[in-house]
Each structure stands twice: as structure tokens, then as C-alpha cells.
Amino acid sequence: DIQMTQSPSSLSASVGDRVTITCRASQGISSFLAWYQQKPGKVPKLLVYDVSTLQSGVPSRFSGSGSGTDFTLTISSLQPEDVATYYCQKYDSAPPGFTFGPGTKVDMK
Amino acid sequence: QVQLQESGPGLVKASGTLSLTCTVSGDSISTYYWAWTRQSPGKGLEWIGYIYAGGSTNYNPNLKSRVTISADTSKNQFSLTLTSVTPADTAVYYCARSVPAFDIWGQGTMVTVSS
Numbered sequence: 001d002i003q004m005t006q007s008p009s010s011l012s013a014s015v016g017d018r019v020t021i022t023c024r025a026s027q028g029i030s031s032f033l034a035w036y037q038q039k040p041g042k043v044p045k046l047l048v049y050d051v052s053t054l055q056s057g058v059p060s061r062f063s064g065s066g067s068g069t070d071f072t073l074t075i076s077s078l079q080p081e082d083v084a085t086y087y088c089q090k091y092d093s094a095p096p097g098f099t100f101g102p103g104t105k106v107d108m109k
Numbered sequence: 110q111v112q113l114q115e116s117g118p119g120l121v122k123a124s125g126t127l128s129l130t131c132t133v134s135g136d137s138i139s140t141y142y143w144a145w146t147r148q149s150p151g152k153g154l155e156w157i158g159y160i161y162a163g164g165s166t167n168y169n170p171n172l173k174s175r176v177t178i179s180a181d182t183s184k185n186q187f188s189l190t191l192t193s194v195t196p197a198d199t200a201v202y203y204c205a206r207s208v209p210a211f212d213i214w215g216q217g218t219m220v221t222v223s224s
Contacts, residue, residue: 001170034210036154043203043217044146044154049210087154091209096170098144098207100154 002027002094006087006101012109019075021104023088028068032092035064035073036100039084047086048073075106083108111135113204113215121198123224127191131204131215138185142207145178145189147200148217155200159207160187194222 003026013019023033035048046055048064051071061076075082088101117129131143144159158168160178168176172191180187191198199222205211 032209036211038154043214044211045214046210046212049212055210055212085153089154089156089210091207093167097167098156098159098209098211099169100146100156103153 001096002029002090002099004088004090004099004101006104008104009102010105010107012107013078014109015078015080017078019078019082019106021073021086021088021106023066023071023073023101025069025071025090027094029090029092029094031067032090033064033066033071034089034091035062036087036089037082037084038087038103044087078106078108080108082106111206111213113206113213115202115204115215115218117218117220119219119221121194121220121222123195123222125194125222127189127194127198127202127220127222129189129202129204129218129220130186131188133185133187133206136206137182138180138187139182142209143178143180143187144205144207144211146203146205146211147198148203149197149200152200157189157191157202196222196224198222 036044038044052064142159145157177190201217203217204215206213
């Protein structure tokens, strides 16, 4: 089965900082990779799908990249409203299915 | 616009069966995938499974022996059944449209399993 990991598990950054979150799959997953943002007490929100396609309405400071097994979500200039936990998810057909990564919590310094 | 709404009991006894329904408006469940995901208190997201185009299913291997996802196209609803629940199944349960990324989510419903 394909395992998804994320690093770091948490980070603190200042307003305006560039933030990078990494997601790694134990085997190649082609382009079937999404990123979600979940603010405390809220429903997860789709940010990026197919590795790098920004969901409609998502600010352009968010971007996704990567291929094969290594993927990155970048926030180019961190804003206070970006405080949240970010999850990657694979959605190819390989077992074990539409697995989420463990999450990365982003706080303000 | 497309909306999803979970419904079902908020409290289930251990060893019993958890049953939830997701009612979809603004889209037909005969298209796309329709998924269930859960989140235990303070924990991450766990994909439970999906039903595709009202028929075929795929489940998280860790839950597969206890999970059934079914659909009622006449009501535009899909449902989750989880058997032999324990307190470890206490979580917020979300339904979502999967295109296949999960672009629209329900508000989630908290289910507590009492021992």
C-alpha cells in the first residue's frame, strides 16, 4: 500500500513569510494529488488538485508542485487567515485508496 | 449550488451500528464519486470510502470489514454503515463530492460511541 507522509508536522511563521509544506508518497502517484486547508472547527477546503491546479476562488499566494513521489504546497506570503492545518491527499486507484497525509499545522509566530 | 448534508444519530452504543445519510442537492449522485471521511477529536482526516456513479465502491482497507456505502438515486442520497463500533469510532463524519478531489463537503456530523 502507498503511504503518505508530510513534513513538517507543524511550523510557525511570520506574516509575509514564504511557507513550504512537503508531502511524500511511498510510491509514485502520478498527478493524483490534492491539498486541503482546515481551519480550527471548520470543514476542510480544497485548495489545489491534480498537483498544481488551484481550485476556483483560492488566493494565488497558494501554489502546488511536484511529481512522482514528492509534492509541495507553497504559501508565497503567509497571511493571518492562513493559520490552519494542511493535508495532502492522493486519489489514484492504487491501494489503499484516497488516503490523506497526517497534516501540517501552520501557526503565526 | 451543490450542497451536501449529513444526518443520523449523534450517539451510538459500542458494538452497535453507525448509520449516516448524506443528502445531495444541486447535483446527481449518478455522476462523480461520493465519499465519506471522518476525523476523530484532535486527529487528522481519515478517508472511509466512496461510491461511484451509484454503484461501485471502494473502502479504506483498515475499515473494509465493517463498512458499507450505498446509494439511493431516487432520493439523491448516499449512506454509510459502520458495524461493530467502538469508542475509537467517535468522530466527526463528513460526506463529500469527489471529482475525484473532494471539492464540496458537508458540514459534518459528530458521532459519539458510548461504552
